[in-house]
Amino acid sequence: MxxxxxxxxxxxxxxxxxxxxxxxxxxxxxxxxxxxxxxxxxxxxxxxxxxxxxxxxxxxxxxxxxxxxxxxxxxxxxxxPKDIAGKIEKAQLSAIVMPATDTPNGSWQEGEKIAQNGRGLTFSDKAGDVGGGNCYACHQIAPQEISYGNIGPSLYNYGKLRGQGKEIADYTYKKIYNAQAFSACSNMPRFGHQKILTQAQIMDLVALLLDPKSPVNQ
Ligand code: HEC
Known part of the structure; x- marks a missing residue:
């Protein structure tokens, strides 16, 4: 109230x-x-x-x-300032916890649900409720979703443009886990670091962005 x-x-x-x-x-x-x-x-x-x-x-x-x-x-x-940004990025990068699997990967179908889901951590959520990433609030992702924000860059065709191997999968996992490991004071939430999303959810989002079958890469 x-x-x-x-x-x-x-x-x-x-x-x-x-x-x-x-x-x-x-x-x-x-x-x-x-x-x-x-x-x-x-x-x-x-x-x-x-x-x-x-x-x-x-x-x-x-x-x-x-x-x-x-x-x-x-x-x-x-x-x-460059020296401060560098220190922030180094410290945030070293705090990232990588998954036990060799290449971070999950299900793009689950990833799409997580990207669409804006629930989590609000006063009407309960402790332990599974939340979402609300990624569309800031990014264009799959072209089927026409309602999206543009604070962040478009992620449409992300896998097609950036490649789909281990290197880009690792980067994408880390970026979603903690955006500030690569750009200090970014507007993007630190989803893994702040425990907004689990490792498995982040891997599903990696699949949404990279999987050749994902609508993102059609
Ligand atoms: C509040 C806005 C906001 C939200 C929510 C958000 N992002 Fe971002 N994102 C950004 C901004 C701004 C950038 C560009 C600056 C940067 O690199 O940090 C970015 C960059 C990225 C990049 C790097 C793109 C590249 O070319 O390297 C990826 C990948 C990404 N976001 C994925 C996601 C995913 C997946 C979600 C949902 C879990 C998400 N973002 C939610 C704002 C957001």
Whole structure:
């Protein structure tokens, strides 16, 4: 259940924040009202905390950032310096857990269901529910699905264009497991790293993208 009081308090805080930020616009790190970027960020955090209503499995710890998220927030909207990006990618890459099989591969039919499924980790899901990847929210994948987002590149014909051997299967598994192992501060969720998807689900997605019989490669 939503708490109306919390929401209106948060609304007031957000308006105050917006006014404070507008005062800062174009004035660098400190505006005429003396609010620095760091102070504005702190106020934003405070207002999010005040408005967060714990519901089911979605509790306030969702607002706690890990070290990588903290760095990426710091560089939001700016280019991450090369040395920092390199360190992030190296650390994320080394934390990837590969499957026991030699070449990551699964069922493209299951992969398509996972790509379509936007459930998981919301307040109305239960702990342990099997979730999906919601991949179509950001990517074109199989051409039969005409409703898709374009934050990410089109993955149509991915296997045809990129090859279908072990090397590309390994890369694709790792990319889905942790996109930031290859592009620091990517917008793509870290599906394996954050335990949004299991290893088996990621292998089904590899099949969706690579299998010559998958609609992606027709
Ligand atoms: C919130 C948006 C978003 C979602 C959801 C998302 N992606 Fe991505 N994806 C991106 C962006 C942005 C890129 C390009 C930047 C990068 O490489 O990280 C990308 C890149 C990729 C790439 C690399 C393409 C290449 O040419 O190397 C693959 C593969 C991929 N996504 C697969 C998936 C799969 C499978 C899912 C679902 C489990 C998924 N993505 C969900 C945003 C998203």
């Amino acid at each position: 939503m708490n109306k009081k919390n929401i209106s308090m948060a609304g007031a805080a957000l308006i105050a924040l917006a006014v404070a930020l507008a005062g800062c616009a174009g004035m660098g790190s400190s505006g005429s009202n003396g609010i620095s970027d760091a102070e504005a960020a702190r106020l934003a955090q405070e207002s999010m905390k005040a408005s967060f209503v714990t519901s089911g499995i979605a509790s306030i710890d969702r607002l706690t950032q890990d070290e990588l998220q903290r760095i990426c927030t710091e560089y939001a909207g700016k280019e991450v």
